[in-house]
Every structure is written in C-alpha cells, then in structure tokens.
Amino acid sequence: MNVHTKTLLVVINASPYRSTRARDALDLVLTAAAFEIPLTLLFCGDGVFQLVADQRAAAIGHKDLAATLPVLPLYDVKRICVEQAALAERDLDPAQLLLPVEVLGSAEAAALFHHHDQILSF
Amino acid sequence: MVLHTVCHSPYQHGALRQCLRLISAPAALLLMEDGVYAATRAAAELVAIEPAIEIYALQADLDARGISATLNPRVTPIDDRGFVELSLHCARMQAWY
Numbered sequence: 001m002n003v004h005t006k007t008l009l010v011v012i013n014a015s016p017y018r019s020t021r022a023r024d025a026l027d028l029v030l031t032a033a034a035f036e037i038p039l040t041l042l043f044c045g046d047g048v049f050q051l052v053a054d055q056r057a058a059a060i061g062h063k064d065l066a067a068t069l070p071v072l073p074l075y076d077v078k079r080i081c082v083e084q085a086a087l088a089e090r091d092l093d094p095a096q097l098l099l100p101v102e103v104l105g106s107a108e109a110a111a112l113f114h115h116h117d118q119i120l121s122f
Numbered sequence: 123m124v125l126h127t128v129c130h131s132p133y134q135h136g137a138l139r140q141c142l143r144l145i146s147a148p149a150a151l152l153l154m155e156d157g158v159y160a161a162t163r164a165a166a167e168l169v170a171i172e173p174a175i176e177i178y179a180l181q182a183d184l185d186a187r188g189i190s191a192t193l194n195p196r197v198t199p200i201d202d203r204g205f206v207e208l209s210l211h212c213a214r215m216q217a218w219y
Contacts, residue, residue, distance in 0.1 A: 110146035
C-alpha cells in the first residue's frame with residue numbers, strides 16, 4: 001500500500017559526467033521509486049544530455065548511466081519529463097533519446113514546480 | 123510559493139537563464155553569491171521577468187562586491203534574517219547551480 005502522501009519533483013540539470021550529480025539523482029530516484037514515493041522527473045538544461053542514446057561512458061572510465069535510465073519506467077516512475085527548449089537549443093530529437101519522455105513547453109514545465117510537495121534539484 | 127535561488131554570475135553561467143525559463147508566479151527569486159551580479163542595472167536578464175515574481179538579492183553579497191549603488195530598482199536587498207523569513211514563506215525551493 002502506498003502510504004506516502006507527499007509528491008516529489010526531481011529536477012535534473014546536470015550533464016552526465018562532469019560531476020556525480022547525475023548518478024546521485026538516479027540513485028535517489030531509484031530509491032524513492034522502490035519506496036513507492038510518487039515522483040516526477042524533469043530533465044532540463046544540460047541534464048538532457050543524460051538522455052542521449054549511444055553513450056559509451058567506459059571510454060572515459062565512467063559507469064554507464066545510460067544503462068540505468070531505461071529501467072525507470074519499470075520502477076513505476078510515472079512521468080519522465082523533458083523541457084522542450086533544452087532539447088531544441090541542443091538540437092536533440094525527442095524520438096532519438098534512450099527512453100520515451102514527455103516533452104513539455106516552458107510553461108508546462110514551470111507548472112510542475114507548483115504541483116509537487118517537494119523539489120530536489122541535481 | 124516557490125523560492126528559486128541562483129548563485130552564479132549571469133555573464134559566466136546559464137543558471138539564471140534556465141531559472142527564468144522555468145520560474146512562474148507565485149514565486150520569489152533570490153540572487154546570492156555571484157548571482158547578485160544580475161541585480162545591477164547593467165544586467166539585462168531581469169527585464170522580462172513577470173511583475174508578480176518577487177526578486178531579492180543578499181545585501182552582504184552586494185556589499186562585498188561593491189555593487190549596492192547600481193542596484194536594479196526591481197530588486198529588494200535582504201539580509202540573512204530576511205533570507206530565513208523568505209524561506210519560511212516558501213513551501214518549496216529550487217536551487218539553480
């Protein structure tokens with residue numbers, strides 16, 4: 001039974017390999033999902049680079065984040081959102097990303113900040 | 123109300139630009155550390171922000187950088203006590219860094 005009433009917005013703004021923020025965010029999301037905490041993921045800024053297909057992190061001695069991201073829907077993470085403007089300015093096609101995402105305009109993405117009980121930013 | 127904080131210079135970093143794209147009323151924007159460089163009249167970033175959004179800058183960070191005299195009138199300087207009060211008024215917080 002889901003006893004959690006608080007909803008969580010996880011804002012992912014970090015590029016995949018510059019720091020451990022991307023990995024930390026993913027660890028948090030998987031943990032929260034395991035505890036059935038209702039959460040929404042919002043990828044914005046350089047965070048959208050995490051979603052690029054064909055990443056080969058081993059080339060720079062990193063663990064492959066891209067291998068973990070596609071499992072999120074299996075963990076019952078209901079909404080995986082991406083800011084449209086962030087994709088557009090980086091010329092990324094939402095259809096080419098490594099998992100299916102909900103593409104949001106800036107106004108819709110901004111509304112997410114008001115519609116969750118807590119925000120965690122990475 | 124959502125409190126957005128920005129701690130990077132707008133000249134050097136995209137944090138403020140991203141914040142401005144995703145901030146909507148009811149919200150407050152707090153500029154801190156190098157983020158206060160956006161609070162001067164020379165910085166153009168705050169022009170387009172919706173009037174309902176409150177904009178603050180930490181007084182100590184303005185003073186330390188010698189830019190209090192060139193403050194954009196849209197920005198309200200606050201001290202640490204004001205920061206604490208502001209955070210109590212905001213149920214949620216988003217740090218852009």
